[in-house]
Amino acid sequence: MAEAGETGRGARIAALRDLRVLLDIVPAAKRAAPLLVGLGVIASLAETAGISLIIIFLYAALGQLDDPGAIARDFGHAATSVLQTLGGPAQLAAAIFGLIVLRGIIGYIYSRISLSLGARISEIARNFIHGRYLDVSYDFVRRHKQAELMEILGTDSWTVATAYNAFTRLIINVCAIAVFAVVLLLLSWKITLIAILCAGLVSLFLARLSRPVTQLGASVKAEHQSMGGLMLMTLQGMRAIRAYGRERAQHATFLKSSASARHSLTRMERLSAAINPATEIGYLAIICLIVGGAGVLEVDFHATLTIVALLYRLRPHLQEFESNSLFLAQSAPQLRAVRNMIDPEGKTFPEPGTLAMPDDYERIAFRNVAFAYDGKQALDDVSFDIPRGQITALVGASGSGKTTIVNLLLRLYTPESGQILIGDGDIANIRRDEWLQTIAVAGQDIDLVEGTVRDNVLMARPDADQAALADAYRMSGLTDLLAGLEYGDKDWIGQQGLNLSGGERQRVGIARAILRDPGILILDEATSALDTALEARIRKVLEERFAGRTVLIITHRLETVRHVDHVIRMSEGKVLAEGPPAEVLAPLSGPSLAAMG
Numbered sequence: 001m002a003e004a005g006e007t008g009r010g011a012r013i014a015a016l017r018d019l020r021v022l023l024d025i026v027p028a029a030k031r032a033a034p035l036l037v038g039l040g041v042i043a044s045l046a047e048t049a050g051i052s053l054i055i056i057f058l059y060a061a062l063g064q065l066d067d068p069g070a071i072a073r074d075f076g077h078a079a080t081s082v083l084q085t086l087g088g089p090a091q092l093a094a095a096i097f098g099l100i101v102l103r104g105i106i107g108y109i110y111s112r113i114s115l116s117l118g119a120r121i122s123e124i125a126r127n128f129i130h131g132r133y134l135d136v137s138y139d140f141v142r143r144h145k146q147a148e149l150m151e152i153l154g155t156d157s158w159t160v161a162t163a164y165n166a167f168t169r170l171i172i173n174v175c176a177i178a179v180f181a182v183v184l185l186l187l188s189w190k191i192t193l194i195a196i197l198c199a200g201l202v203s204l205f206l207a208r209l210s211r212p213v214t215q216l217g218a219s220v221k222a223e224h225q226s227m228g229g230l231m232l233m234t235l236q237g238m239r240a241i242r243a244y245g246r247e248r249a250q251h252a253t254f255l256k257s258s259a260s261a262r263h264s265l266t267r268m269e270r271l272s273a274a275i276n277p278a279t280e281i282g283y284l285a286i287i288c289l290i291v292g293g294a295g296v297l298e299v300d301f302h303a304t305l306t307i308v309a310l311l312y313r314l315r316p317h318l319q320e321f322e323s324n325s326l327f328l329a330q331s332a333p334q335l336r337a338v339r340n341m342i343d344p345e346g347k348t349f350p351e352p353g354t355l356a357m358p359d360d361y362e363r364i365a366f367r368n369v370a371f372a373y374d375g376k377q378a379l380d381d382v383s384f385d386i387p388r389g390q391i392t393a394l395v396g397a398s399g400s401g402k403t404t405i406v407n408l409l410l411r412l413y414t415p416e417s418g419q420i421l422i423g424d425g426d427i428a429n430i431r432r433d434e435w436l437q438t439i440a441v442a443g444q445d446i447d448l449v450e451g452t453v454r455d456n457v458l459m460a461r462p463d464a465d466q467a468a469l470a471d472a473y474r475m476s477g478l479t480d481l482l483a484g485l486e487y488g489d490k491d492w493i494g495q496q497g498l499n500l501s502g503g504e505r506q507r508v509g510i511a512r513a514i515l516r517d518p519g520i521l522i523l524d525e526a527t528s529a530l531d532t533a534l535e536a537r538i539r540k541v542l543e544e545r546f547a548g549r550t551v552l553i554i555t556h557r558l559e560t561v562r563h564v565d566h567v568i569r570m571s572e573g574k575v576l577a578e579g580p581p582a583e584v585l586a587p588l589s590g591p592s593l594a595a596m597g
């Protein structure tokens with residue numbers, strides 16, 4: 001975001017700097033900028049020439065060109081020679097018409113190019129940001145609020161295009177003002193000098209008036225973000241909100257946030273709305289001043305009239321200049337947010353790895369692994385083995401670090417110290433896609449996406465055929481359930497699969513892991529919501545299917561642990577014991593291992 005307290009000018013400069021960096025990802029827009037500016041300048045020249053010809057036309061119609069000295073000398077001579085070159089008033093009228101048409105055509109070409117470039121810039125910016133969310137470390141995404149990420153992707157990415165348009169228009173405005181200034185200088189340098197001085201004063205006044213706009217732009221963005229957060233909370237927490245009767249309270253919070261967003265937006269728009277009439281009044285005052293000053297400076301009436309006509313035409317350019325410049329100041333916080341997201345600095349990216357997956361390893365070995373979430377220690381000097389081709393159970397009280405181990409195996413995070421070895425090599429050095437192809441997880445927090453059962457299961461292997469899918473459904477006990485649904489596996493299961501029961505969602509997660517057909521299967525409390533009979537049936541099927549493969553089970557249920565080959569018992573981020581179940585579990589008793597830390 002633009003720094004709090006940054007002045008309007010500082011914000012404009014920051015916005016332009018960020019825009020320049022952002023346009024690195026859209027080289028076409030960078031290349032097209034001079035073309036757009038060129039077109040704008042030609043349009044301005046055509047406009048100025050057209051106005052000058054109209055003035056000549058008027059003088060000629062009034063018979064004033066017979067005495068060029070009657071109007072400003074240089075302009076009078078130039079006007080006479082233009083009229084002589086063209087041949088007469090009819091040709092002059094045709095030239096004026098031609099210039100108006102030329103300006104119209106150029107304006108149309110400009111709009112076509114800038115519109116399609118704008119659309120392209122937004123598209124590339126949002127694609128880039130979406131890609132960034134997927135390739136940056138999982139930790140980075142976890143640290144940011146979802147509402148913030150949504151706002152940057154869904155709203156701020158559009159601002160890049162509008163800011164680009166404002167920037168090119170700004171250059172065009174400057175060029176148009178310069179062209180008008182040259183013609184005005186030719187008419188009377190004294191009056192032009194006064195006009196420039198007054199315009200400078202008006203501009204300073206407007207800059208002062210619009211100073212709070214940057215802070216307001218930042219608060220509008222913050223309010224929008226917090227409202228977005230509440231919207232997400234309403235949708236994602238709908239069940240809890242209703243279950244605890246928090247509808248009114250949630251709505252009241254939303255109303256407050258919504259009113260606050262309106263308040264900031266209204267203040268910003270009120271200020272923006274004041275800029276236009278203030279600009280108009282300021283420049284009209286300059287025109288009045290010039291009319292009054294012309295008499296004092298003894299500038300003749302005709303020249304004054306011509307100057308006033310030109311100044312009047314110049315006014316929209318000055319006004320547009322002010323509003324484009326204001327827009328850049330307003331959009332500084334959004335451009336900064338997009339730039340920060342695109343900038344690789346301060347972000348970490350998962351190691352892609354270079355080595356092939358070994359096929360002669362005997363175990364996955366954690367060696368002195370430590371890991372902390374934002375300084376909170378989750379694993380402390382953890383060492384244990386997961387033997388290849390065997391069933392290992394990872395047990396321990398809630399919060400002892402079991403899921404963190406799964407997260408490290410999935411390479412969602414990297415250990416702060418220590419190593420996870422497969423054979424002699426660190427898993428971080430194995431090609432990430434190959435490693436993930438080898439491993440599959442079904443968990444208690446089933447990560448189902450909004451869509452159908454089929455969409456969710458196919459995530460594991462998009463090219464799987466119907467037979468493989470049916471096999472995965474059968475093994476996870478889903479066949480009967482799907483037969484009962486109106487559209488079978490194409491039934492919409494809602495957000496995070498909430499149209500299904502907890503046990504059904506778990507079975508979809510298991511089907512997905514089975515379809516992957518991995519060498520290493522991780523079941524993180526994957527059957528905790530199933531009844532004992534169904535759990536036993538699925539376990540039997542999985543044992544047959546994954547016989548001879550590596551299976552890591554995370555569970556609290558004692559009966560599940562008793563039959564495994566190897567047990568690792570954890571407590572508060574440390575390994576307490578490791579070995580055969582009889583040895584490790586001997587000191588424990590009871591059907592549940594929930595409190596075994």
Ligand SMILES: Nc1ncnc2c1ncn2[C@@H]1O[C@H](COP(=O)(O)OP(=O)(O)OP(=O)(O)O)[C@@H](O)[C@H]1O
Nearest residue numbers: 373376377378396397398399400401402403404405
């Ligand atoms: N995303 C996170 N951010 C911050 N702290 C976290 C995060 N995930 C886990 N922790 C903390 O790390 C520690 C280990 O958590 P972990 O989820 O690995 O435990 P667990 O043994 O799997 O627990 P459970 O059996 O309840 O699932 C806990 O103290 C937990 O609060």
